Amino acid sequence: MRTLDELLHEHEFFKGFKPEHLELMAGCATNVIFEAGEYIFREGENADVFYVIRHGHVALEIHDPRRGSIAIDTLQENDVLGWSWLFAPYQWHFDAKAVKLTRAVAMDGKCLRTKCENDHTLGYLMMQRFATVLADRLQQTRLQVLKLYD
Amino acid sequence: MINLTPQLTTQQLTDPMQPEPFRVKRVMKESYDTFTLEMEPVNSERLFTFAPGQFNMLYIFGVGEIPISISGDPNQPAMLVHTTRIVGAVTKAMSKLKAGDVLGVRGPFGTGWPVSSAKGCDVVLVAGGIGLAPLRPVLYQMLAHRDRYGKVVLLYGCRSPEDILFRKELEKWRARFDLEIFVTVDYGDSDWHGNVGVVTKLIPKAPFDALNAVTMVCGPEVMMRFTAIELQKRGVQGEAIALSMERNMKCAIGLCGHCQFGPTFICKDGPVFTYPQLQSWLAQWEV
Numbered sequence: 001m002r003t004l005d006e007l008l009h010e011h012e013f014f015k016g017f018k019p020e021h022l023e024l025m026a027g028c029a030t031n032v033i034f035e036a037g038e039y040i041f042r043e044g045e046n047a048d049v050f051y052v053i054r055h056g057h058v059a060l061e062i063h064d065p066r067r068g069s070i071a072i073d074t075l076q077e078n079d080v081l082g083w084s085w086l087f088a089p090y091q092w093h094f095d096a097k098a099v100k101l102t103r104a105v106a107m108d109g110k111c112l113r114t115k116c117e118n119d120h121t122l123g124y125l126m127m128q129r130f131a132t133v134l135a136d137r138l139q140q141t142r143l144q145v146l147k148l149y150d
Numbered sequence: 151m152i153n154l155t156p157q158l159t160t161q162q163l164t165d166p167m168q169p170e171p172f173r174v175k176r177v178m179k180e181s182y183d184t185f186t187l188e189m190e191p192v193n194s195e196r197l198f199t200f201a202p203g204q205f206n207m208l209y210i211f212g213v214g215e216i217p218i219s220i221s222g223d224p225n226q227p228a229m230l231v232h233t234t235r236i237v238g239a240v241t242k243a244m245s246k247l248k249a250g251d252v253l254g255v256r257g258p259f260g261t262g263w264p265v266s267s268a269k270g271c272d273v274v275l276v277a278g279g280i281g282l283a284p285l286r287p288v289l290y291q292m293l294a295h296r297d298r299y300g301k302v303v304l305l306y307g308c309r310s311p312e313d314i315l316f317r318k319e320l321e322k323w324r325a326r327f328d329l330e331i332f333v334t335v336d337y338g339d340s341d342w343h344g345n346v347g348v349v350t351k352l353i354p355k356a357p358f359d360a361l362n363a364v365t366m367v368c369g370p371e372v373m374m375r376f377t378a379i380e381l382q383k384r385g386v387q388g389e390a391i392a393l394s395m396e397r398n399m400k401c402a403i404g405l406c407g408h409c410q411f412g413p414t415f416i417c418k419d420g421p422v423f424t425y426p427q428l429q430s431w432l433a434q435w436e437v
Contacts (some may be wrong), residue, residue, distance in 0.1 A: 021310070060161070067339070068340055069340045070337055070338070070339065071338035071340075071342060071429040074344075074345050077354070078368050122261060139349050140347055143372070144336050144348050146372060147309070148307075148336075148369070148372055148373045149279030149280075149370060
C-alpha cells in the first residue's frame with residue numbers, strides 16, 4: 001500500500017517538491033473518497049481543507065433559485081480543488097460536487113498554514129504552485145465570461 | 151519539424167462567378183439557432199468534390215450571398231452539406247428553406263486543412279462553437295483512412311449542452327476505440343455530467359504526442375489565439391498549427407479585396423493558414 005507522501009509525490013501539483021517537504025505535508029493529509037453525487041463542500045462553509053484529486057470528476061457549482069445548480073468549472077485527476085483555505089475568512093465560495101466516484105487526498109489547511117509559517121521555503125513553494133493554479137483559473141474565467149461562441 | 155502544406159484546391163464549378171442552382175434535399179435542425187442543409191445540383195450530374203476546410207458562396211435569391219464552410223463528407227461527393235448558425239438576414243432566410251427549394255452555389259473556394267501533411271502524425275482538432283462544422287470533413291476523411299494517422303483527438307468547446315453540434319455523431323465517435331473525443335461547455339446544468347470550462351483547458355491533458363502532432367483549430371478568433379498559445383505551451387510547434395480564418399468574403403477569388411487580412415486574402419490564400427502566417431496579425435486591432 002502506498003503511503004500518503006508517495007501519493008502526493010505522484011500528483012502533478014507536487015512535481016519537484018523535495019521528499020522532506022512531501023513527508024512534512026503528508027502529516028496534514030488524509031485519504032478521502034466521495035461517491036458520485038456527493039457534495040464535497042458547500043458555499044459559505046468553513047474552508048479548512050483543500051483536495052488533491054487523484055481520480056474522478058468534480059463540478060464547481062453555483063446555485064441559482066431560478067435556474068438550479070449551474071456548473072461553472074470541472075476538475076479532474078491531477079487537479080487541486082479549493083484555494084479558500086489560504087485566505088481569510090476561510091470560507092468556500094462555491095459548491096463542489098463529485099460528478100463520479102472521486103478519490104482524493106484531503107490536506108488540512110490549518111495544519112499546512114502552520115507548517116508554511118514555520119518553514120518559509122515550503123510556504124514559498126506552496127504559494128508559487130497555488131499562484132499558478134489561480135492564474136490559470138483566472139485566465140480561463142476571463143475567456144469564459146467573454147462568451148466566445150456567441 | 152512538421153511542415154504543413156495546405157490542401158490544394160479542387161475543381162470548381164464551371165464559372166467561379168456564376169452561381170449554380172442546387173436543390174435542398176433535407177434541412178436538419180442541429181440546435182435552436184444552428185441547422186444543416188443537404189443539397190444536390192439541379193442541372194448537372196457532376197459530383198461535387200472538395201477538400202476539407204474549403205468553403206462555398208451560398209446565394210439566397212433576392213436576399214444575398216454569404217461564404218459558408220462545407221461540413222459534409224468529402225468521400226460522398228453526390229451530396230453537398232453546409233452547417234450554419236442564424237446570425238444575419240441571409241442565414242435567417244436560409245433557415246427557412248425547405249426540401250425542394252433552390253439556392254445558388256459558387257465554389258468550392260480556398261485552401262483546405264493540411265490532411266495530407268498529417269499522415270503518420272497524431273492529429274488534434276480543436277473546435278469552438280460552430281467551428282466544429284468546417285472540421286467535420288477532416289474527421290470523415292481520417293475515419294475513411296484511419297490507418298494513415300496516429301491518435302486522432304477532437305477537443306470541442308461550446309456555450310452549453312444545448313449548443314452541442316452533431317450530438318449523435320459525437321456520441322457515435324466517442325464509442326470508437328480509435329478516436330478521442332472531449333467536449334466541454336462554458337456552463338452546464340445539473341443534467342450535464344461532462345467537462346465545464348473553456349476549450350483551451352482540455353489541451354494540457356489531451357492524449358497526444360506534442361512533438362509529432364498536427365493541430366487544426368477552428369472557432370472564434372480569440373479562442374484560436376489562446377488555443378495556439380496553449381498548444382505551444384504543451385510543446386506543439388507553431389508550424390504544426392493550422393487555423394481557419396473568417397472574414398467578409400464577397401468575390402471569393404481574390405479580386406474584390408473585402409477579405410484582405412494583412413498581406414493575404416482570406417478567400418484565396420486561406421481560409422486555412424499556418425499559425426506563423428497569421429501570428430503577427432492576429433493581435434492587431436485593425437488590419
